[in-house]
Amino acid sequence: MDSVEKRPFYLYSKPQINRNFEAYNQALEGLSSIIGYAIKANNNLKILEHLRQLGCGAVLVSGNELRLALHAGFDLTKCVFNGNGKLLEDLVLAAKAGVFVNVDSEFDLENIVSAARIAGKKVNVLLRINPNVDPQVHPYVATGNKNSKFGIRNEKLQWFLDAVKAHPDELKLVGAHCHLGSTITKVDIFRDAAVDYYHAGAILPTPRDLIDTVRELVLSRNLKLIIEPGRSLMAYTCSLVNCATGVKTNGTKNFVVIDGSDAELIRPSLYGAYQHIELVSPAPPDAETSTFDVVGPVCE
Numbered sequence: 001m002d003s004v005e006k007r008p009f010y011l012y013s014k015p016q017i018n019r020n021f022e023a024y025n026q027a028l029e030g031l032s033s034i035i036g037y038a039i040k041a042n043n044n045l046k047i048l049e050h051l052r053q054l055g056c057g058a059v060l061v062s063g064n065e066l067r068l069a070l071h072a073g074f075d076l077t078k079c080v081f082n083g084n085g086k087l088l089e090d091l092v093l094a095a096k097a098g099v100f101v102n103v104d105s106e107f108d109l110e111n112i113v114s115a116a117r118i119a120g121k122k123v124n125v126l127l128r129i130n131p132n133v134d135p136q137v138h139p140y141v142a143t144g145n146k147n148s149k150f151g152i153r154n155e156k157l158q159w160f161l162d163a164v165k166a167h168p169d170e171l172k173l174v175g176a177h178c179h180l181g182s183t184i185t186k187v188d189i190f191r192d193a194a195v196d197y198y199h200a201g202a203i204l205p206t207p208r209d210l211i212d213t214v215r216e217l218v219l220s221r222n223l224k225l226i227i228e229p230g231r232s233l234m235a236y237t238c239s240l241v242n243c244a245t246g247v248k249t250n251g252t253k254n255f256v257v258i259d260g261s262d263a264e265l266i267r268p269s270l271y272g273a274y275q276h277i278e279l280v281s282p283a284p285p286d287a288e289t290s291t292f293d294v295v296g297p298v299c300e
């Protein structure tokens with residue numbers, strides 16, 4: 001590793017990205033579908049361009065992500081603009097670009113109507129529904145339960161359907177959207193959410209497990225399924241490569257100080273998540289064993 005000047009760095013496996021994409025692609029065979037990559041999982045431009053070449057669309061949660069998707073050349077008919085705080089100027093850009101736009105609230109609907117008028121284009125909208133399903137994940141990443149800041153609650157659905165209908169020149173309703181949460185391991189919840197809306201240890205599930213929960217529903221109603229994988233496409237494709245800068249002790253604890261820190265990798269500390277650490281070069285067979293905290297140089 002001595003020849004590597006800039007550390008730490010993320011090292012990606014292109015074959016693994018391809019395999020992850022292919023697993024979704026094969027699971028969706030026989031269905032009319034779009035794989036929309038949720039850009040916030042990793043917005044590295046080279047990766048975006050690669051996923052675009054594989055055939056992914058893009059799921060966007062900010063105006064700048066929309067600009068990035070335009071820059072990366074995504075097929076705009078496969079892009080969805082999400083969010084509870086979309087700005088008017090960003091919605092105008094979305095309307096001009098012709099991406100799908102999710103309606104999240106009353107004020108959001110008003111802004112989308114204004115954006116359509118300013119852009120002089122009708123916007124294809126989906127209603128982002130809050131299905132009130134508990135995804136059984138870390139509370140920070142649950143987005144589809146009753147207390148969530150996202151989406152439209154059940155009792156308001158008819159109001160929104162009427163409101164969209166009242167703007168035939170600006171809006172075209174093309175679907176429903178919901179996002180239950182991230183890091184989901186129990187796929188049955190997707191059937192629970194779908195059944196509600198399509199009629200009006202960690203063993204990780206595969207893309208096929210996930211798609212199979214809704215396959216029959218989607219087929220029987222002749223729907224197009226848009227799925228929005230983010231981390232499941234990207235998370236297991238890269239390593240953060242560090243060098244050990246030195247070893248120290250405070251008398252009770254031993255530390256290996258590495259060059260990476262919270263500045264490069266905040267999630268494990270934020271979510272109390274498991275962080276796998278491996279040596280690049282194996283330890284010599286006669287090495288002693290002892291316990292260390294692996295720490296970075298910043299104060300967090």
Ligand SMILES: *Cc1c(COP(=O)(O)O)cnc(C)c1O
Binds near residue numbers: 059229
């Ligand atoms: C973040 C996000 C996703 C993807 O979440 P992952 O856990 O990374 O798969 C999908 N849809 C929406 C609307 C999101 O905000």
